[in-house]
Amino acid sequence: MIMQFGPMLNNPALAGAMGKLIKVGSQRAIQTNDGDVLMMTANRFMIHVQGSADAASKLAYAPAVDVAKLSKMVLKRRGAALVCGELRAMRSALVAALLSAAVLSGCSTPDLGPSPEELKARWEAQNVYPQSYKADLLAFLRTYLNDPVHVHGAVVTQPVLKDVGQGQRYVVCLRYSARDMDGKYAAPKEGAAVYVSAKLDRFIDVPRAAKEICKDAVYAPFSELEKLTR
Numbered sequence: 001m002i003m004q005f006g007p008m009l010n011n012p013a014l015a016g017a018m019g020k021l022i023k024v025g026s027q028r029a030i031q032t033n034d035g036d037v038l039m040m041t042a043n044r045f046m047i048h049v050q051g052s053a054d055a056a057s058k059l060a061y062a063p064a065v066d067v068a069k070l071s072k073m074v075l076k077r078r079g080a081a082l083v084c085g086e087l088r089a090m091r092s093a094l095v096a097a098l099l100s101a102a103v104l105s106g107c108s109t110p111d112l113g114p115s116p117e118e119l120k121a122r123w124e125a126q127n128v129y130p131q132s133y134k135a136d137l138l139a140f141l142r143t144y145l146n147d148p149v150h151v152h153g154a155v156v157t158q159p160v161l162k163d164v165g166q167g168q169r170y171v172v173c174l175r176y177s178a179r180d181m182d183g184k185y186a187a188p189k190e191g192a193a194v195y196v197s198a199k200l201d202r203f204i205d206v207p208r209a210a211k212e213i214c215k216d217a218v219y220a221p222f223s224e225l226e227k228l229t230r
Contacts, residue, residue, distance in 0.1 A: 018030050018032050018033070018038070019031045019032040019033050019034075022037075022059070022202060022203075023202060024037065024039060024059075024062045024063055024202065025063050025201065027039055027041070029062065031055065031058075031059060031206070034050075034055075035053075035054060035055025035056075035058050035059070035206065035209070036048060036049060036050040036058060037049040037050075037058050037059055037062040039062065039065070047062075047065050049061060049062050049065070054208070054209055054212065055204075055206045055208065055209040056164060056165070056192075056204055056206070056209035056210075056212065056213055057164075057165045057166075058165075059165070059202065059204060059209075060164040060165020060166065060169070060194070061165045061166055063196075063201075064119065064166070120167065123166065123167045124167065124168075126196045126197045127161065127168060127169065127170060128170075128197055128198040129159060129170060129198065130159050130170055130172075130195040130198040130199065130200070131198065132198075133158075133159050133170075133172050133193070133195060133200070134156070134222075134224060136193075136195075136199060136200040137156070137172060137174065137193050137200060137225075138224055138225060138228060140193070140200055140203060141225065141228065142228060142230065144203065145178050146178070146179070146180060146181050147178060147179040147180075147181075147183070148178070148228045148229070148230060149179075149228065149229060149230060150179065150226070151176050151177065151178045151225050151226050151228060152176070152177045152178075152185060152226065153175070153176060153177045153188055154174075154175070154176040154221070154222035154223070154225035154226045155174070155175050155176070155219035155220060155221060155222055156172060156173070156174050156175075156219065156220060156222035156225070157172055157173040157174075157214075157217045157218055157219055157220070158172070158218075158220075159171065159172050159195060160172075162213060164194055164213070169194050169195065169196065169201075170194075170195040170198075171192050171193065171194055171195070171213060171214075172192070172193040172195070173190065173191070173192050173193075173210075173213065173214035173217040173219070174190070174191050174192070174193060174222070174225075175188055175189065175190045175191075175214075175219060176188065176189060176222070176225060177189065189205070190205075190207070190210045190211060190214055191203055191204060191205040191210050192204040192205075192209075192210050192213040192214055
């Protein structure tokens with residue numbers, strides 16, 4: 001599965017069979033059509049954020065996975081059996097992604113990282129008002145859109161704290177109509193840009209999730225996007 005998943009992260013066409021390519025922090029990932037988030041780290045660990053929550057919530061929780069810690073873990077094999085080092089690595093990934101601790105027989109309990117209170121404090125400390133939210137959004141859209149030139153009907157909101165996943169984040173809602181690969185204008189599209197530490201962290205464009213997040217949005221003209229060049 002890992003050998004098959006790796007190439008998908010570098011090929012939008014292959015990723016399209018499962019969902020779409022996204023960024024979780026600096027990590028490439030795929031969000032499936034069901035809203036699940038799939039990531040791979042160190043070419044050894046597959047991270048799968050899933051559950052009954054909506055797509056936006058799963059995407060918002062994905063950064064809680066301690067990718068750096070997983071990357072440093074050394075996988076060991078003894079014949080065909082998994083040893084404790086592997087089980088600890090699997091447990092860390094599951095705890096981070098699913099908020100549950102599996103009991104692993106025969107292995108001592110590893111350090112599972114910060115407490116829920118510390119995680120909450122860290123989360124809230126990252127809620128810094130994004131003064132340059134438009135500039136960050138424009139830089140992202142220049143590469144995100146198939147054709148960033150002559151966008152029509154662009155409107156945007158100011159950053160507002162909204163519930164995203166396990167807490168609040170500054171969110172900027174956006175609506176626009178851009179040309180597709182055939183040069184034709186598609187139906188208006190709505191998205192939600194989520195900011196962490198005053199920087200654009202991810203863009204939620206799953207229609208159902210974006211509509212829910214932006215249901216009470218107060219839009220204003222976004223002329224800068226309509227004047228965007230390549």
